Amino acid sequence: MQTLDMADIELREMNETLHAQAENTNQTSWEIVNPKGAHAIACGLDAPIEVTVKGSTGYYCGGMNKQATINIEGSAGPGVAENMMSGTIVIDGDASQYAGATGHGGLLVIKGNASSRCGISMKGIDIVVHGNIGHMSAFMAQTGNLVVCGDAGDALGDSLYEARLFVRGSVKSLGADCIEKEMRPEHLAILADLLERAGADAKPEEFKRYGSARELYTFKIDNAY
Amino acid sequence: MTDKSSGAPLTAPIQSATFSNPVNAEIRRAAATGIYDIRGGGAKRKLPHFDDLLFLGASMSRYPLEGYREKCETSVSLGTRFAKNPIELDIPVTIAGMSFGALSGPAKEALGRGASLAGTSTTTGDGGMTNEERGHSNKLVYQYLPSRYGMNPDDLRRADAIEIVVGQGAKPGGGGMLLGQKISDRVAEMRNLPKGIDQRSACRHPDWTGPDDLEIKILELREITGWKVPIYIKVGGARPYFDTTLAVKAGADVVVLDGMQGGTAATQDVFIENVGQPILACIRESVRALQDLGMHREVQLIVSGGIRTGADVAKAMAMGADAVAIGTAALIALGDNDPKWEAEYNALGTTAGAYDDWHEGKDPAGITTQDPELMKRFDPIEGGRRLNNYLKVMTLEAQTIARACGKNHLHNLEPEDLCALTMEAAAMAKIPLAGTDWYPGKPGTSF
Numbered sequence: 002m003q004t005l006d007m008a009d010i011e012l013r014e015m016n017e018t019l020h021a022q023a024e025n026t027n028q029t030s031w032e033i034v035n036p037k038g039a040h041a042i043a044c045g046l047d048a049p050i051e052v053t054v055k056g057s058t059g060y061y062c063g064g065m066n067k068q069a070t071i072n073i074e075g076s077a078g079p080g081v082a083e084n085m086m087s088g089t090i091v092i093d094g095d096a097s098q099y100a101g102a103t104g105h106g107g108l109l110v111i112k113g114n115a116s117s118r119c120g121i122s123m124k125g126i127d128i129v130v131h132g133n134i135g136h137m138s139a140f141m142a143q144t145g146n147l148v149v150c151g152d153a154g155d156a157l158g159d160s161l162y163e164a165r166l167f168v169r170g171s172v173k174s175l176g177a178d179c180i181e182k183e184m185r186p187e188h189l190a191i192l193a194d195l196l197e198r199a200g201a202d203a204k205p206e207e208f209k210r211y212g213s214a215r216e217l218y219t220f221k222i223d224n225a226y
Numbered sequence: 227m228t229d230k231s232s233g234a235p236l237t238a239p240i241q242s243a244t245f246s247n248p249v250n251a252e253i254r255r256a257a258a259t260g261i262y263d264i265r266g267g268g269a270k271r272k273l274p275h276f277d278d279l280l281f282l283g284a285s286m287s288r289y290p291l292e293g294y295r296e297k298c299e300t301s302v303s304l305g306t307r308f309a310k311n312p313i314e315l316d317i318p319v320t321i322a323g324m325s326f327g328a329l330s331g332p333a334k335e336a337l338g339r340g341a342s343l344a345g346t347s348t349t350t351g352d353g354g355m356t357n358e359e360r361g362h363s364n365k366l367v368y369q370y371l372p373s374r375y376g377m378n379p380d381d382l383r384r385a386d387a388i389e390i391v392v393g394q395g396a397k398p399g400g401g402g403m404l405l406g407q408k409i410s411d412r413v414a415e416m417r418n419l420p421k422g423i424d425q426r427s428a429c430r431h432p433d434w435t436g437p438d439d440l441e442i443k444i445l446e447l448r449e450i451t452g453w454k455v456p457i458y459i460k461v462g463g464a465r466p467y468f469d470t471t472l473a474v475k476a477g478a479d480v481v482v483l484d485g486m487q488g489g490t491a492a493t494q495d496v497f498i499e500n501v502g503q504p505i506l507a508c509i510r511e512s513v514r515a516l517q518d519l520g521m522h523r524e525v526q527l528i529v530s531g532g533i534r535t536g537a538d539v540a541k542a543m544a545m546g547a548d549a550v551a552i553g554t555a556a557l558i559a560l561g562d563n564d565p566k567w568e569a570e571y572n573a574l575g576t577t578a579g580a581y582d583d584w585h586e587g588k589d590p591a592g593i594t595t596q597d598p599e600l601m602k603r604f605d606p607i608e609g610g611r612r613l614n615n616y617l618k619v620m621t622l623e624a625q626t627i628a629r630a631c632g633k634n635h636l637h638n639l640e641p642e643d644l645c646a647l648t649m650e651a652a653a654m655a656k657i658p659l660a661g662t663d664w665y666p667g668k669p670g671t672s673f
């Protein structure tokens with residue numbers, strides 16, 4: 002285990018050290034202590050390493066992650082795992098706005114609640130939230146899966162494309178073009194796999210599935226608002 | 227009213243200036259279809275522009291430089307504030323961001339080829355970076371847009387600069403639209419969306435709001451790219467003084483300022499013609515913001531929106547810009563709207579020079595299309611050669627003017643080299659009206 006102490010080193014040195022880890026590095030286990038809510042911690046990683054952040058983080062922790070596993074032993078500020086390509090990010094606490102925004106791949110697990118705009122414009126990422134999510138989540142979500150074990154706020158899935166949204170609790174309101182859809186066996190299988198990988202104690206059968214009515218897919222007058 | 231049977235002279239039919247034929251045609255089109263008009267290009271209305279400014283030239287008190295013998299430098303460094311590797315260009319005319327999707331792959335390649343031959347940069351656009359474009363561009367600026375279509379860290383790391391797009395002159399405050407006709411398999415895959423559907427591009431970034439957030443976003447982008455490459459912020463011509471101030475505060479190395487004449491691939495006509503300020507009104511305000519912050523020349527300013535000639539380049543630089551960007555002019559240099567396709571333009575209900583339905587993907591010149599057959603008409607090598615020629619001519623023209631003003635570098639052109647032809651231009655550009663030492667709003671004068 003290598004330790005990077007942000008009481009001693011600057012953000013730049015910390016990220017530079019992690020970026021220097023190659024595909025075949027044998028230093029695969031890292032710990033960041035005293036993060037003190039700093040922004041851009043462990044962003045842009047591109048190696049199969051495991052990084053544990055001992056505390057809460059500021060904006061964009063794990064942004065654009067590839068391959069790495071990042072564990073945040075605290076809460077995460079806005080834009081955690083934004084544009085993630087692959088790998089896994091697990092947050093023990095809550096996540097602020099835009100968690101997993103525009104993510105292309107990998108798995109984001111939020112053990113607490115997520116704020117508004119969770120999964121906004123998601124492009125293939127899988128997101129599992131153990132708690133609730135805020136308003137405007139999955140806005141313009143393109144592909145990937147968003148799983149919410151608790152409740153969803155207002156305007157869920159507004160203007161979404163092909164992303165699948167699974168919610169166990171209540172949905173305050175659905176956004177434009179988002180509708181409840183039939184839960185078929187293939188969806189239950191996806192859900193079972195994600196719940197297991199995310200360590201969430203919930204049964205696939207307890208969820209409802211939401212997706213696009215595809216009414217906004219072609220630009221016609223009734224869509225022009 | 228005259229009795230028509232009396233043989234007395236009749237009043238001539240008079241078309242209304244308010245309800246002109248084009249206005250009436252648009253009312254009929256709207257009434258028939260129920261949908262607003264979407265088109266490409268920039269504002270078509272007449273606006274105060276660089277044409278309303280003139281250079282004074284040398285005289286008794288100013289010493290000109292000899293053309294062809296005395297040097298007049300044209301190089302520019304962009305991104306000197308924070309980036310380890312600023313962009314060094316031979317000429318101050320860059321190629322603006324135009325999306326792959328709006329343009330074909332070969333058209334993007336031609337832009338890269340022409341820009342590289344001329345020693346300047348080209349820019350990606352909504353829809354991501356293509357290999358053609360990266361491969362053929364010596365200096366490639368990677369746009370970071372609200373849609374984040376095709377955005378990935380590998381392309382980010384192979385860019386020579388990053389341009390965060392906050393707005394575009396054609397549509398400050400508007401998102402984008404790529405209609406289904408142009409969504410080929412390749413375009414769809416790059417954007418992670420189904421083929422053939424209309425794609426909306428968001429008007430706001432998904433993971434930051436406001437300049438304080440943007441400052442942190444820039445920190446993240448710099449951390450991911452090791453503080454190596456410059457970060458530009460592109461804004462439409464809305465509130466240039468404040469937009470520039472906030473861009474500098476957020477940590478930009480370069481501000482890109484795009485006036486309302488600036489082209490677009492597809493936007494509502496009502497937006498293009500009615501939102502934003504002409505570039506002439508924006509430049510001095512942006513420069514004033516930089517000067518007030520002590521950042522003029524430290525943070526570079528690139529301006530765009532209706533740049534066509536070396537004279538436009540020289541005028542923009544005399545007002546304080548470090549470089550300019552061209553979109554529409556580059557497409558015309560490649561062969562867009564060429565009269566040689568007149569018969570086909572007619573078949574599309576238009577004429578060469580007026581064709582602006584770039585979003586429909588039927589471009590006879592094979593540039594703003596994803597149709598494989600139309601794309602074959604366009605040769606990227608020849609296109610690159612033509613663009614290089616055009617960029618060279620613009621540079622020579624700007625140098626000719628600079629020498630006449632006694633300047634050994636284009637950057638040494640200054641507002642004092644200019645006069646304005648109209649009151650409007652004088653007021654907007656803060657340049658004295660020709661024959662006077664006054665412009666409306668000049669400090670110390672009464673109006």
Ligand SMILES: Cc1cc2nc3c(=O)[nH]c(=O)nc-3n(C[C@H](O)[C@H](O)[C@H](O)COP(=O)(O)O)c2cc1C
Pocket residue numbers: 266267268322323324325328329350351352369391393394395460484487488489490491530531532533551552553554555584594
């Ligand atoms: C076909 C086309 C596509 C464009 N695509 C983009 C884009 O993806 N992103 C962007 O910031 N601006 C885009 N623009 C605007 C240009 O970057 C630039 O601001 C504008 O073209 C400058 O004005 P000009 O066309 O008068 O030179 C596009 C313009 C055109 C003509």
